[in-house]
Amino acid sequence: MFSLNALVRTTSLGLRVLVPGSEGALEEPVAWVHNTELPDPSRYLRPRELVLTNGLWLGSITAAEFVANVRRAQGAGIVFGLRPEMPATPPELVAACRGAALPLLEISPDVPFTAISEAVAGLYTEERQSALVGMVRRGDALATAISRGAGASGVLRVLRRDYELPLAVVDRMGRPLASAGAELTGEQLHTVAAALARRPPPLETDLGAAGRAALFLVGAVGDVDAALVCLRPVADLTRAEQAALEQAARFLSLEVAKQQAVQAIEQRFAGELLEMVLSGGSRAAEVPGRLRAFGVDPDGPLAVWALAFADEESTLPGMAEVAGEFFAADGIPAVVAGGSRDVVAVLSWRRSERELAPLAERLAANVAERFVGRRPVVGLGGVAMDSTGLREPLVRSREVCQTLRRGGAGPAVRAFAELGTYRLLLGAQDADTLRSLADGLLGPIRAHDTRRGSELEATLRAFLDHDGQWAASAAALHVHVNTLRNRLAKIAELTGRDVTRTADRVDLFLALEAGDML
Structure with a gap:
C-alpha cells in the first residue's frame, strides 16, 4: 500500500x-x-x-x-x-x-x-514489482541455503537479512529445530507442540511472558509437522513480513521432510539392531557392523538403558529423538531405538559405572522438560564388555524399566542389581523357562478368571503386594475379608499352592514376576 x-x-x-x-x-x-x-x-x-x-x-x-x-x-x-x-x-x-x-x-x-x-496505480505497480523481486531474490537465497545443507538455521538467517523478527522453528514434538532472536523455554515449546496437535492448528498461540506468537505452519508429509514461530501477534506483522514468513515456511517443509526421512531410516536401522541382539545366532554377527554405522565402537564397553514413561503402556512419538539429542549434546556415541513400549539406548561407555546413574537422571530430567506433565523412568541394564555380551544387559534394562513404570512415585533411575535377588535369578533365565514358570501356576487362575469373570489373579497380586495382611488386602480390593479368604482358597485349589505357607507364597510370587517379565 x-x-x-x-x-x-x-x-x-x-x-x-x-x-x-x-x-x-x-x-x-x-x-x-x-x-x-x-x-x-x-x-x-x-x-x-x-x-x-x-x-x-x-x-x-x-x-x-x-x-x-x-x-x-x-x-x-x-x-x-x-x-x-x-x-x-x-x-x-x-x-x-x-x-x-x-x-x-x-x-x-x-x-x-x-x-x-x-x-x-504507478505506486502500486512499483510496490508489487519490488515485492515480487524481493520474493524471487529471497526464494533463490532460501533454495541455496537448503541445497547447501544450512537447514532450518539457514532459512532463518535469510529471513533476518530483510526483517529483524524474533523467530524459532519448533516441530510437533516440541523440539527446537532452529532459532534467531528468540529462545523458547521448555514450557513454551510444549505450548507450541500442543497448538500444533489441535485440528486445525491455530495461527496464533499465547506463550505467556513472551506474549502472543504467530504460527506459520510447516507441512512435510501430508500433515502439520512443525511451525515457524514469530514472537509477534499476526496483527503486528506487515503484509510484506507475513508474505516472507509464509514463503520461508514452505521452504522449511523441504527441510523437515528431509529430517523426517533421515530419522525414519535411523530408527529402522536402530530397531533392527535390537532384533539382532535379541535373536542371537547368525544375525548376531551383523551387530558390530551396525554399531559402527552409528559411530559406536563394538569392541569396547557398552552400556544399555531402557527409557519409558511411568504408568503409561506406550512411548510417545519423538521420545527416541529427544534421547538421541541428549547423548549427542554430551558427546556420547549412542544407538537409540524407539519401540512401542520403551526406548532403548546402547552407548559407548569407557568411564566408571558409578557415573551412569547421574547421567541417566539428567536424561530423565531432560525428557521431563520436553514432555511436560509426564514422568520418565530409566532402567540401567549394566555394561557389556563388547557387542557379544549385549543381550543380557538389554533384557535387564527393559525389566528394570518395566518395574519402575509400575512403581508409582518411586525413583526415576535404577540399576538391575538394585531390584533384588529374585530379579537377578529370573533375569538369568531364558524366555522358555520364564514362560513355563508363569503358565504352570497362573494358567489355571487365568482360565478360571476368563471363564467365570472372577478376579483371582488381581486378588493374588493384592495379597502379595500387602505382604499377606488380610485386612489391608481386603481393603485394597474393596471386599470383605471372608470374600478374600474364599478367593485365596480357590487359588489353592487350582494351583496346589497355599498362600499361608512361605514356600508356596514364593512360588506364586515368582510366577507373577516371570509373567510380567514376558
Whole structure:
C-alpha cells in the first residue's frame, strides 16, 4: 500500500497538506482512491480509502457533516480539488478536518483527479514489482541455503537479512529445530507442540511472558509437522513480513521432510539392531557392523538403558529423538531405538559405572522438560564388555524399566542389581523357562478368571503386594475379608499352592514376576 506522504512527494501532482491529521497519519497505508460528490459517501467508501472531491455537496450538507461521514467510514483522508468557481479550500472544511484529526490535502485546478489515480496505480505497480523481486531474490537465497545443507538455521538467517523478527522453528514434538532472536523455554515449546496437535492448528498461540506468537505452519508429509514461530501477534506483522514468513515456511517443509526421512531410516536401522541382539545366532554377527554405522565402537564397553514413561503402556512419538539429542549434546556415541513400549539406548561407555546413574537422571530430567506433565523412568541394564555380551544387559534394562513404570512415585533411575535377588535369578533365565514358570501356576487362575469373570489373579497380586495382611488386602480390593479368604482358597485349589505357607507364597510370587517379565 502507498501513503499520503508518497503522493505528496510526487511533485507532478502539486499536492499541498492543509491538515496533517493525527500523528503519523500521513505515513499510514492507503487502500485506494475514491472520487465522490455524494453528501454521504460512507455506504460506498471502503476503510482506508482516500476521498477525492470538488465540494459539490456543499449546498446539501455542512463541511462538518461531510467530514463526519468520511470519518465514520474509516476513510484515510480528503483531497479537495480546487476549481475556478472555488479557488480556495473552504475554511469550514479545514476546521472540520482539523477537529476530526482527518488529513486534508489540496490539489490545483490544473491537475485532474485522474492524475492522482494514475500516480496511485504507478505506486502500486512499483510496490508489487519490488515485492515480487524481493520474493524471487529471497526464494533463490532460501533454495541455496537448503541445497547447501544450512537447514532450518539457514532459512532463518535469510529471513533476518530483510526483517529483524524474533523467530524459532519448533516441530510437533516440541523440539527446537532452529532459532534467531528468540529462545523458547521448555514450557513454551510444549505450548507450541500442543497448538500444533489441535485440528486445525491455530495461527496464533499465547506463550505467556513472551506474549502472543504467530504460527506459520510447516507441512512435510501430508500433515502439520512443525511451525515457524514469530514472537509477534499476526496483527503486528506487515503484509510484506507475513508474505516472507509464509514463503520461508514452505521452504522449511523441504527441510523437515528431509529430517523426517533421515530419522525414519535411523530408527529402522536402530530397531533392527535390537532384533539382532535379541535373536542371537547368525544375525548376531551383523551387530558390530551396525554399531559402527552409528559411530559406536563394538569392541569396547557398552552400556544399555531402557527409557519409558511411568504408568503409561506406550512411548510417545519423538521420545527416541529427544534421547538421541541428549547423548549427542554430551558427546556420547549412542544407538537409540524407539519401540512401542520403551526406548532403548546402547552407548559407548569407557568411564566408571558409578557415573551412569547421574547421567541417566539428567536424561530423565531432560525428557521431563520436553514432555511436560509426564514422568520418565530409566532402567540401567549394566555394561557389556563388547557387542557379544549385549543381550543380557538389554533384557535387564527393559525389566528394570518395566518395574519402575509400575512403581508409582518411586525413583526415576535404577540399576538391575538394585531390584533384588529374585530379579537377578529370573533375569538369568531364558524366555522358555520364564514362560513355563508363569503358565504352570497362573494358567489355571487365568482360565478360571476368563471363564467365570472372577478376579483371582488381581486378588493374588493384592495379597502379595500387602505382604499377606488380610485386612489391608481386603481393603485394597474393596471386599470383605471372608470374600478374600474364599478367593485365596480357590487359588489353592487350582494351583496346589497355599498362600499361608512361605514356600508356596514364593512360588506364586515368582510366577507373577516371570509373567510380567514376558
